[in-house]
Amino acid sequence: MALKQKITDNSSIILRCLDPSNELLGTLRSVPFMKDRIPSIVQQATINDKTNTLLTALSEVPDNRQESVMHAFIAALRANGQDHVANIFHKESDKVPMSDEHYMLLNEKMYEICQFLEPRDGLIDWLLSSKVFTGSNSDILLSKLPVDDMARETIKMLQRKSDDSFEKFISALIETEQDHLVRILTGTGRSPMSREHRKLLQSKKEELEMFCDPVNGVISALAAAADGISPREESRIRSKIDLSEMTRELVLTLMRKPDDTFDALLKALDKTGQSHVTYILTGEGDSQPLSEECRAKLIEKRSAVVRSIYPQSLVSTLISKGVFSSHDQRRVERHEMSNTEKGEVIVDLIARKSQSAFDGFIDTLIECHHEHVAEALVGPEVVGEIEPQFAKGKELLRKDNVEKELGDKLQHALVNDETEVKQVNEVLSAHGISVTDVEHGSIIIKFRCRDHSALASLEKLCMSKQLDHLFTNAFCSWLAEKGLEALCLKIADEELQRHKELKLMTEEHREALLSSADHLIEKLTINDALLDKLSLCPRRRQTIERAGTPQQQVTTLLDIVSRQPDSAFTQLLNALTTTEQHEAVTIISGGYEYIKTQISRTKKVVEKAVHDDSPYTYVGLCAFVLFWSLCFLFGWLPACLLLPLCIIFRVASVG
Numbered sequence: 079m080a081l082k083q084k085i086t087d088n089s090s091i092i093l094r095c096l097d098p099s100n101e102l103l104g105t106l107r108s109v110p111f112m113k114d115r116i117p118s119i120v121q122q123a124t125i126n127d128k129t130n131t132l133l134t135a136l137s138e139v140p141d142n143r144q145e146s147v148m149h150a151f152i153a154a155l156r157a158n159g160q161d162h163v164a165n166i167f168h169k170e171s172d173k174v175p176m177s178d179e180h181y182m183l184l185n186e187k188m189y190e191i192c193q194f195l196e197p198r199d200g201l202i203d204w205l206l207s208s209k210v211f212t213g214s215n216s217d218i219l220l221s222k223l224p225v226d227d228m229a230r231e232t233i234k235m236l237q238r239k240s241d242d243s244f245e246k247f248i249s250a251l252i253e254t255e256q257d258h259l260v261r262i263l264t265g266t267g268r269s270p271m272s273r274e275h276r277k278l279l280q281s282k283k284e285e286l287e288m289f290c291d292p293v294n295g296v297i298s299a300l301a302a303a304a305d306g307i308s309p310r311e312e313s314r315i316r317s318k319i320d321l322s323e324m325t326r327e328l329v330l331t332l333m334r335k336p337d338d339t340f341d342a343l344l345k346a347l348d349k350t351g352q353s354h355v356t357y358i359l360t361g362e363g364d365s366q367p368l369s370e371e372c373r374a375k376l377i378e379k380r381s382a383v384v385r386s387i388y389p390q391s392l393v394s395t396l397i398s399k400g401v402f403s404s405h406d407q408r409r410v411e412r413h414e415m416s417n418t419e420k421g422e423v424i425v426d427l428i429a430r431k432s433q434s435a436f437d438g439f440i441d442t443l444i445e446c447h448h449e450h451v452a453e454a455l456v457g458p459e460v461v462g463e464i465e466p467q468f469a470k471g472k473e474l475l476r477k478d479n480v481e482k483e484l485g486d487k488l489q490h491a492l493v494n495d496e497t498e499v500k501q502v503n504e505v506l507s508a509h510g511i512s513v514t515d516v517e518h519g520s521i522i523i524k525f526r527c528r529d530h531s532a533l534a535s536l537e538k539l540c541m542s543k544q545l546d547h548l549f550t551n552a553f554c555s556w557l558a559e560k561g562l563e564a565l566c567l568k569i570a571d572e573e574l575q576r577h578k579e580l581k582l583m584t585e586e587h588r589e590a591l592l593s594s595a596d597h598l599i600e601k602l603t604i605n606d607a608l609l610d611k612l613s614l615c616p617r618r619r620q621t622i623e624r625a626g627t628p629q630q631q632v633t634t635l636l637d638i639v640s641r642q643p644d645s646a647f648t649q650l651l652n653a654l655t656t657t658e659q660h661e662a663v664t665i666i667s668g669g670y671e672y673i674k675t676q677i678s679r680t681k682k683v684v685e686k687a688v689h690d691d692s693p694y695t696y697v698g699l700c701a702f703v704l705f706w707s708l709c710f711l712f713g714w715l716p717a718c719l720l721l722p723l724c725i726i727f728r729v730a731s732v733g
Contacts, residue, residue: 081148081167082137088166089133095175096163097238098128099214105154111139111147125234159212162240173240180244183263184233190262194270194334195229196254199310202232204250210243211235225334255308258336268336275340276333278359283329285358287322289367291430294405295350296343297328303346305338307331321430351403354432365432372436372455376429379454382582384421386454386641391446391617392424401431401438417637447615450580450643457527458577459514460536460569464488464521464549467564484557488523489516491552502548509535523567530581533574540569579645587647588640594666595636602654602662604631611653613646614638 085092103119106112115135122128139147148167155164161173184191195201202219205211211219215235222228236247251259257267279286290296297315300306307315311331318324332339347356353365376383393410396402402410410423428439443452466484491499506512510528517524527533539545549565556562609619618638625631639646654663 081139081144081151084148084167085133085137091175092133092163092166093126093129094181095160095238096129096132097160097215097235098125098132099158099212101158101212101214102154102160103132105157106151109147109150109154111143112136112150125238159209173242175241176237176239176244177241180241181237184237184244187262188230188233190270191233191259192226192229193276194256194259194262195232196225196256196311196331196334197228197232198225198314199308200254201250201256204253205247208246208250210239210246210250225330268338270337271333271335271340272337275337279329279333279340282358283326285367286329286355287325288373289352289358289430290325290328290347290355291321291350291352291427292324292328293321293409294352294403296346296352297324299346299349300328300339300342303342305336305342306346307335307339321426351400354435365434368429368431368433368436372433373429375455376425380422380425382454383425383451384418385588386451386582387421387424387443387448388618388638388641389417389420389424390621391615392442392448395442395446396439399438399442401435401442402427417641447618450582453577453580454529454582457510457529458533458580460525460527460533460577461573462523462525462540462567462569464523465566465568466521466562467566468561469563484553484562485516485521487553487556488521499552502545502552505539505544505548509539511536511539527577530578533577537569537574540567579643581644583640583642583644583647587644590666591636591640591647591650595633597665598636598662599629599632601665602632602635602659603657604628604635605657608653608657608659611656612639612649613642 098119103116107116112135119128119131119135122131136147136151152164152167155161155167156170161171162175165171165173166175197219202211202216206213206216219228219231219235222231236243248260248263251257252267258270260267261269292315297307297312301309301312307328315324315327315331318327332343344356344359347353353363354367357363357366389410393402393407397404397407406427409427410420412420415423428436431439440452440456443449443455464484503513506525510532512526513523514526515524516522525536527536545567546565549567553565554562604622609622614622622631622634622638625634639650651663651667654660654666
């Protein structure tokens with residue numbers, strides 16, 4: 079009767095503190111009466127269900143076996159670190175279950191504790207080594223992936239332990255630098271992250287993932303700070319795949335920290351040149367994140383920009399302008415990456431920078447002979463002049479005074495989109511054009527075109543005199559009494575032509591250059607006569623000249639030219655012609671024209687194959703597939719051997 083009576087008298091406390099762990103149930107398998115009942119206990123879903131089923135089984139022990147089963151049960155409890163439960167049945171030590179005070183305190187603070195507790199960074203190991211937790215407890219906790227679930231389970235396990243485990247838990251928190259949790263439980267220690275700061279980190283998480291660059295010194299600065307992150311946390315953050323995931327992990331880590339860590343983050347951001355991220359969190363400072371418009375442009379033009387920039391020409395200037403750090407430089411200049419891959423890294427890094435850094439990037443592109451890339455991102459800026467036309471024979475005030483007044487009026491009205499110039503701005507905006515500035519002296523006006531299509535529209539508006547008419551209607555009446563009769567917009571042909579020549583290399587021209595590389599290795603001679611006729615900055619020229627072998631020189635030249643404006647394609651052909659390298663010209667230009675023609679023909683054959691069941695059509699299609707396979711494997715010249723066959727079957731398939 080003793081076993082059953084003990085269970086009846088102490089059922090509530092036993093249910094609260096007994097841990098039906100795998101170790102305990104494994105030990106009980108050796109007890110004859112319990113052996114067949116263990117499987118049904120193991121199958122229960124929750125700890126409480128397992129405990130209930132175990133106690134029910136013990137209550138069913140026959141009277142003549144209760145004494146022996148109870149002794150075996152007590153021995154199993156002590157063998158598995160549950161002396162505080164064993165002492166309920168037979169006291170042998172001062173171990174007692176968790177007190178009501180400590181148990182209820184953990185219950186009341188459960189939500190708050192789970193927001194901040196970090197079990198992974200040494201806490202579980204400390205509790206295991208101090209014999210608060212068993213190996214089974216450790217395995218269960220480490221199997222729970224979300225840290226919130228792990229924290230909640232840690233507290234639930236702790237509540238089933240002896241009362242002295244509470245103090246050991248407090249010691250473990252201090253040892254693992256989580257004394258802000260001690261503050262929650264005892265009122266002493268550092269304050270946890272404030273609700274305001276946690277809410278701020280949570281609400282700004284998406285923006286932080288877009289702009290924060292944790293690898294650029296932030297992680298290292300926080301790891302070195304007294305109120306920062308632990309080595310394990312640093313390792314966990316760095317293990318993430320990309321910068322956005324790293325930032326997400328960093329934010330989640332910081333939200334579990336003391337409130338001082340928020341200030342440590344701001345200091346780390348400012349120290350590593352990321353004041354624009356500080357602005358996201360505080361709304362203070364002059365450095366702001368890259369605008370949505372510029373980010374959208376980087377995304378839209380990403381492929382073209384990556385293919386057009388020559389990284390070696392940019393990095394040093396980006397560093398000198400404060401756009402790039404030494405961390406950025408190392409990431410861009412890894413030797414195993416191609417120029418295109420380095421270009422992708424540059425674009426990705428710029429997208430995380432401030433607006434001023436983006437402006438510095440554009441300035442760098444212009445300074446480093448990448449004006450065509452700058453125009454692809456921000457559009458051509460076209461400079462024109464507005465000439466006032468005065469009525470003949472009318473007494474005028476000084477012309478300079480009229481031009482100054484008119485210039486002031488133009489600048490204020492156009493830039494601020496005043497009512498009187500609404501029609502002017504509407505017409506410009508409809509064509510992707512805006513006025514960026516009006517300067518004095520003669521009246522200089524600057525237009526920003528969205529792209530080269532907008533540039534063509536600006537030229538058309540200027541040549542048709544439509545802009546003259548719009549400006550005249552908007553401004554002449556204001557100074558009519560001073561003799562102002564009309565306004566005439568002048569944009570020099572050289573200015574328009576300069577921007578036209580900055581159009582990015584077309585895909586067809588780039589492909590013609592790069593696909594010809596293997597065939598040009600023995601046909602193209604690189605010498606001063608050729609290089610002098612190409613628009614190459616000193617750095618690019620040196621890169622070509624210093625390439626290890628003639629073959630590498632050819633490959634480097636074609637790669638560099640393919641990243642220049644589209645006009646560079648014609649310039650290369652002209653240079654080759656002038657230096658009497660006619661075979662190279664044939665390989666590049668002939669290959670380009672031939673490939674272009676065959677693409678058109680292949681498209682027609684494929685379209686016919688879809689709508690026509692003629693065997694000739696399919697044979698012709700197969701011939702074209704074979705042709706392109708040979709082009710891919712050996713280049714277009716050997717594939718020309720199939721040209722007669724392709725023509726025969728094409729004629730048959732079409733007619």
